[in-house]
Amino acid sequence: MSTPDPLTEEERLELELAEQARQSSGDWDSVAPGKAANFGRSFARLVGLLRPHAVAFTIVSLLGAVGVVLAVLAPRVLGEATNLIFEGVVSSALGSQFPAGTSQADVVAALQSGGQSDLANMVAAMPGFEIGQGVDFERLRVVTMSVLAIYIASAFLTWIQGFVINVIMVRTMWRLRESVEAKINRLPLSYFDKVQRGELISRVTNDIDNITQTMQQSLSTVVTSVLTVIGVLVMMFSISWQLAIVALISLPLMAVIFGVIGPRSQKAFGTQWRKVGRLNARVEESFSGHALMKVYGREADSRAKFAAENEELYQASFRAQFLSGIIMPGMMFIGNLTYVGIAVLGGLMVASGQLRLGDVQAFIQYSQQFTQPLSELGGMAAVIQSGTASAERVFELLDAEEEEPDRPDAPHPVGGEGVIEFDHVRFAYDPEHPLITDLSFRVEPGQTVAIVGPTGAGKTTLVNLLMRFYELDGGRILLDGQDIGEMTRADVRSRTGMVLQDPWLFAGTIRDNIRYGRESATDEEIVAAAEATRVDRFVRSLPEGYDTMLDEDASNVSAGEKQLITIARAFVAQPTVLILDEATSSVDTRTELLLQHAMAALREGRTSFVIAHRLSTIRDADLILVMEHGDIVEKGTHEELIAAQGAYWRLYQAQFEQAVADPAEELVPSAAGEDTAPGQPSDS
Known part of the structure; x- marks a missing residue:
């Protein structure tokens, strides 16, 4: 029942404001939670x-x-x-008043003549009365x-x-x-x-x-x-x-x-x-x-x-x-x-x-x-x-609106190496505020694509659309030449492994949490995945090893170790497409360096999407997409984007040179109408 949280804080806030506006306008007054708006209909349905x-x-x-x-x-x-x-x-x-054998009628008459009318009436009402x-x-x-x-x-x-x-x-x-x-x-x-x-x-x-x-x-x-x-x-x-x-x-x-x-x-x-x-x-x-x-x-x-x-x-x-x-x-x-x-x-x-x-x-x-x-x-x-x-x-x-059901005649996925193509994609959480207006790009098999940009730019949304967590408003997304909108969601997601920014583990053993990625995985495959993702090194130090029970919140392991387990889970799933959404954000610098090698092995031969704020983690990406307001404003390799001195260069300078006291200034245009680069004064 647990589901990933697909929205950034800004996107979530925007949705909450929209819902508050709808509620305040009275759209939901008739179905306020907890109020029996129609008792008769609801009771009949209950029965x-x-x-x-x-x-x-x-x-x-x-x-x-x-x-x-x-x-x-x-x-x-x-x-x-x-x-x-x-x-x-x-x-x-x-x-004691009447001799034996006196009839009921005589008793009643005698009682009435003696002024005992009530008693006479009661005796008269007694069937089969005998003195x-x-x-x-x-x-x-x-x-x-x-x-x-x-x-x-x-x-x-x-x-x-x-x-x-x-x-x-x-x-x-x-x-x-x-x-x-x-x-x-x-x-x-x-x-x-x-x-x-x-x-x-x-x-x-x-x-x-x-x-x-x-x-x-x-x-x-x-x-x-x-x-x-x-x-x-x-x-x-x-x-x-x-x-x-x-x-x-x-x-x-x-x-x-x-x-x-x-x-x-x-x-x-x-x-x-x-x-x-x-x-x-x-x-x-x-x-x-x-x-x-x-x-x-x-x-x-x-x-x-x-x-x-x-x-x-x-x-x-x-x-x-x-x-x-x-x-x-x-x-x-x-x-x-x-x-x-x-x-x-x-x-x-x-x-x-x-x-x-x-x-x-x-x-x-x-x-x-x-x-x-x-x-x-x-x-x-x-x-x-x-x-x-x-x-x-x-x-x-x-009665809440459900996901659109999969087409009964949905085509079966064809074999492929993971070619992904976004073809004029449009999407909005709120129709009044479009987020992605016209997005197109192509990812070749085995490429690692990094997606960067400021918070709320639509990075996570891009991944959610690829996973069909949300349906497109226009355009299409192709996986090995097939429109994922025509495939079943199970087929789309079965070819994809995902590591979220916030790790989710359930109450159970570490072994079971890793096997969650692929139910048929053997113990040997689980250990191999753990070794590749550096999980094995801390699991071996636990008294019960892979049989260590995690509680409901997995509070008996650190935040970094939680993330390592989720990466091992994705590894054991053996997906065609890999999505890493800030997968290293919860680990220390030394662990991050170790994970770079592990994720390099994990990405080998797979089409990979990496959402990252730490630009040091995506320098070796085959393609870097820079997003702002739902659009790709730049794309290329790290060296190409640095040489272009555009949006990516400004993000890179803000992280590593710390030249600007207020990071917001990097987005403020100069008086001459040009962007002021960090560390360079404006002409004015």
Whole structure:
């Protein structure tokens, strides 16, 4: 996933200014990172990730539905047990007032005449009432065992549902990570030039973790809760439509909570995750530049910026959690009000004989089962808002414009010795600011071409175009007579070895880092490459030699040794074309002299491009190209360019004679309209 940094500081700054201008103009306002600009579409896309498991999800949902039906049926059966106990106690109590065998109608009439209307109404509502019968314990045992069996079956089916859904979710997140990894490898380098590394890492790690947590917490809960609400509503209306209406009064109140707090919670979570991304970018920047930060004494400034952004994250997180935290207590409060209303009205209906006591008990249980899943759905709403905001950030990455795919009918590379020709090449990072307008030159096989010029002249850009890191705006580049724009990128890059100015090593052994250049390289070839590039001399001094483990930043070797390893990596790749981008900038003078001989052997028989600021390293180049503002202003050998006393001569004089106090003066024209050479006063 690591990619080379192709831009100079000036070019990077220019790109950042252009992006800031676009953002300030509002082009990106609708897709601000972390803000769920379109919740419905993003949530539907998030759920759509489950499509490959649609059959399994449907089956497990049916099992969950059966489990919910059993869970909903249990209170009604349990209410029957309450009726058996209550009616048995009443029949026993009335046995002392009425002789055995008195009919239910006579008991009701006698109670009404005696002024006990409420008790008469309750007795009238009891089916199969007999004086002195007492509690039917055998029937009670059957009912309680049935309830126990129902709860066990319901719990087992619910567990099966949760287990399978979690398996589905884990596999879905695995596929999402695979998609993100594959997407990153399809993105052009221009994407990485515009997006901060910390922001990208936050999307790949924090946001996907948040999506995973959201799916784990909400998926099975949402399915079960929705099915429970539907089943409970059916049971409540079957018991009493009056009590059901009381229970449904809570729905508009809950809808108000969702409508008022939900959108604010969604926006707050979007802001929170945007702040997380920015803070991660700040931390990554501080860690990567930790040494320089200490050198320039900017620890306090770094702490102040971190504290400010951390405070912003705290405020955003507090607001998000506060708003989401209101939803659940609000739902519970409404549920408790509903419970009070049902209890009062149900008691009156029992007293009037409209309902039996067990029915009211079952209804109260149903009211709790009704409000509890609604409360859970309310709590899940905040989690889903947060997860959808993270999903939108990940989808934004997945939807980023990719590299143009290779042509399916791309020609296979022909064999050749490495003839390279730039034919009227045009290129610009920003269309408003062309960098290379019309560049043409030819490099013969085995030639070493040095590219020099001031910072920002386009030297590294030239190499990036040759590697097809960027596509041309016009013209073409030919490799052994073939247009590289028509070849596959893999074919172009397989013939090229590259050593960057900033060495990149991964966590692994030195042997593995060298073999990275060519996976099929044998241990003998690795040692030979190490010996040729002077890596062997310091590797042999390490306790574990080539099996020495490098940590993530390769901090257990020096900067120069890192560069030597990357040169050995290029050596073992055996490329046709070799690119050295300031390859000796990180080594000391003595090591640089040793590397001159090593790189001479490395360049033998290969077309080589050398980007260099140290002009002493390219004196023996077959061709030197001097670039300014994306154009070649001079070309020739070292001796020819020195004799011409042009741009190259001025650079050479500035490095070795130190004749000008301010190097910028070498570019200032004299009053007579001619360039003033270093060390020569102007005519004026």
